[in-house]
Amino acid sequence: MHVLILGGTTEARRVAELLHPAPGLRLTSSLAGRVASPRLPPGEVRVGGFGGSGGLAGWLREQRVDALIDATHPFAGTISFHAAEAAAMAHVPLLALRRPGWVPGEGDDWHDAGSLEEAARVLPMLGHRVFLTTGRMGLAVFSGLETPWFLVRSVEPPEGPCPPRMEVLLDRGPFTLDGERELLRRHRIDVVVTKDSGGTATAPKLTAAREAGLPVVVVRRPSAPEGVPVVRDPDAAAEWVRGRAQSPGVHSG
Incomplete structure (x- = not known):
């Protein structure tokens, strides 16, 4: 077989x-x-x-x-x-x-987005120091945002147009809750953008964001x-x- x-x-x-x-x-x-x-x-x-x-x-x-x-x-x-x-x-x-998929819990401040383009439109209203975890392939969508600063985490270096103010963190899950807490604190993140990938490997960032009272833009599947x-x-x-x-x-x- x-x-x-x-x-x-x-x-x-x-x-x-x-x-x-x-x-x-x-x-x-x-x-x-x-x-x-x-x-x-x-x-x-x-x-x-x-x-x-x-x-x-x-x-x-x-x-x-x-x-x-x-x-x-x-x-x-x-x-x-x-x-x-x-x-x-x-x-x-x-x-x-x-x-x-992920489901919001008590205390979560989630903002639903139907696409990366929609996420880019609502993002400037929510924060200015962005933890972007949507992967390296879709960064061009955010390349026109000149004011926010982005911390981009991906497995491999990004390709194509990127946001002008950006730092890249190359890393691969699974991630720990303590590690995500420290990352948000160290980079003074005030908004998180993610896709609804589901699973447990990258979910700790959602818990860390909830604990810190941060808004999270979640792109629907x-x-x-x-x-x-x-x-x-x-x-x-x-x-x-x-x-x-x-x-x-x-x-x-």
Whole structure:
């Protein structure tokens, strides 16, 4: 049985760890290639895109894939739609692994934004020393803001246009609550901007912001394909694979 995991996330690596090694199971994890030194999961690894839904469907057929797991980042863009289209074209069962989103609690001062552009519009009204944790790819949206100072945290150096007043902090989660408290204090942060990535690896910044009484601009997740079965944790995804492996006639041939 051949399983393809569209990954690059902590959850995707965990699924691979839960399934590998297993007799009779070929496991391939696909990474987008946007990070130079990613944490590699066990099993086979391929890096780079497929060329849209048609390219992915062709790969599924050529490699005789029996099950597809979309465990990409909630903000990975169109890959989830490509996965749904490709799975339908190649007649391969698809499961989506989506970590739960964050939910505001008592004392949180969250400001909802439908996009990075909307976040950039509301930001100047909320603060002037910004902790920006939306990743290195979308900084051009904030490049026209000349007054705020930005602390940008990302795994790799930013690309493209950037805010004129900016300091870059290269770091990779998981992060600790004590570390986030110190970061906010040391840089005199007065507003936080984040995407609703969910999970626990980067959530401590939200607790630290609440304790400090800081506003947080939270960018909503983009829409996802409808009609795709969804699980919320790697154990459930691994169990789905095991169940299919034990079902007669599962292999696409």
